[in-house]
Amino acid sequence: MSKPQPLILLSFLLLAVVLIVLPHGLSYSQREILVFLTINILVVSSYRLLTLTGEWSLGHIVMMGVGAYGSALYTKELGVPVPISMILGALTAGIIAWGLSFPLFRMKGFYFLIGSFAAGEIIRLLWKRFRDPFGGPKGIKRIDPFPDIDFGFVRIDFFDPVNYYYFALIIVILCLVILWRIEKSMIGLTFHAVHWQDKLAESTGVNVRAYRTLALVISATFAGLAGTLLAHYIGTVNPNVFDIEQMVFVLTWAIVGGTTTIYGPIIGCIILTALNEIVLREIGLEQGRPLVYGLILIASVLFMPKGLEDVVKKVIELMKQHVFRGRIKDV
């Protein structure tokens, strides 16, 4: 691992420069989309953590909503400052996920998938039915924005998408590092064991259910944090923002990108969002979105079953062979 370190450092440096410079090369509305893209990267990355245990959920986007609703209500109803309410919102999503884990982890595989969908719909229906405090179908409006920061010589206004992008980027990078560290820790290895050899893991004393619960709670907490980032940017939440259609987008990002690496779903999210929000809009094909997404999903399953991450892996392999003439064994 010693030789490739400069390459890795260079890659990260280059990536950091791109991420910093990126919004300045975009139009105002594209910057807005960049903010949503950054938030969605956290959603799909946190979703991947759950998939490590072999379970795919249809309620993940609702956990994002729990965070958004929670943070909005803590701010509006209890007067909690926005930064604290964001943390509380994320924790609320984690606690709700913990509560849901009791009935949900009586199921596995396809049954868990359907169960998670049902659990998510119950939460969405509660938001709709209880106008007080959730606002009913119209949801919650006029949510306080993240407060401006005034350093005296410079004032940071988070209405500006560039400023909010940098703020969200810092949060998302921190979360990605935490998610990566979890995956590389013993806990992460156990998640993999639970996925591929759950009976064997159980026979060695691993509490499979506890680890599945842990993955669900962690992924929901980060999804909730993504929800709080969204709520305090657009200033409104309603049940439709977190419906099954949005969940299908998350699933598509994960499937097209691949889920064996941390960057797989991120690539899927970036490419499909760019396709949706920039390419299809620019060529006036918004109405063909479902068709295009469907075709991409089918093509991905047929021709890239391991996702876009597999393409990246192959490119890295080629680079290793050509740039370093095969001297580097592993990156």
Place this chain on the structure above:
Amino acid sequence: MKNFSSQTKREFLKRMAATISAGMVMGLPKITLAAGETIKIGFLAPLTGPVAAWGKPGLDGCQIWAERINAAGGIQINGESHPVEFIGYDNEYDPTKARAGASKLVIEDGVKFVMMLGGDTWPGAQPVADRTGMLFSTLLPSDLGPDTSTLIAPAEVHPIYNVTGVQWLAENYPDLKSAVICAQDDALGIPSVATYLAAFEAAGIANEDPILFDAATTDFAPIVSRMISLNTDIICLDTCYTEFVHPLVEQLFQQGYDGTVISCTADFYQQMIEKTSVEFMEGFIFQFPDFDDPALEQDFINFEDPGGFFAEYNNRHPGEWGAVSWEYASIMDLWKWAAEKANSIEPGDVLASMLESGKGEHAFGTADWWGSDLFGIDQALVGNWPVVAINDGKARIQEYKWIPGWYEEHGEILKKYFTEYNIMWDQR
């Protein structure tokens, strides 16, 4: 419509100025309109997805409106003629997309007015409106509030006009004594439920408990069975989305319902007739006329050549005429009138010009700027509204009703239901 033409230096500077000002969180600068310069109007509505039927036909109607206005010399500001162009943005009925779209239209495209469907999407666009002072319009006055000073509801006072259909029904069919309402449980359905409940109560018609269903519902047979089992004289389809109204009507037909049906909309009703029968659809009441209706050829109507507009629309988009096909165009009539009166296209000037006398020229006649009671601000244009019924397979206006007259008499009932459903402006 997207403008792909290369931008001039002047346009680039204007865009930069607007971007910088928005970045600094200030209002938009006033920029003098050059001779013959095109006036850009934003159209921020769902053009795809389940709510597209209340967006896309409106943009199609606006394109026809623009061609007619441009052919007639454009918009006259300070003695100069200016063509008008619409720039559309599909917000997918999503507040996040609405925010991005509002930013694009106002800051990048330099539009001078933005038309929206409203509802779930308005809160996303509102911060952009607040920061830039841009004039926006909505079809849903429930978006209005004391803090929405740059938002107007000048065409459709949804759902208040629904009272006219019930009022007409009660006057013409006094034997109808009971009703049940079904609606999707969302921001479009609920205010309409409150309004129909008030309208039925005011008309002396007993209400069963409304049947609310989720917007993700695909099977309408159980909903219709439940409604029919209640044995009411009237079944009310509220403001259900077009993709719900059609299967609901099909189910009513298939399950043998033979009572009266009232609905806010009946978009693409010819398709419903094809799936049911002319006899079944006879007397179906709703609120949106075809514009070839003889009742629109009257002096108080402010929509220019409605018959020609309808013919041209159907020529270009056969079978796609719906509730909003004319509404956004009629908003543009009002905007054009106000801008020419003010000799300015600046949002603040146009708004002041519109509201100046407390009255405005609505498509169905002169109307009042109204709404402080229900919405906390007098920026909804309310006056006549037609009651439409299907006769021999064709929608025909039965009568115009004066909405403020109904409200004067029964306003307290409406406020009672608005309060019950937590949709009064001070409850939101």
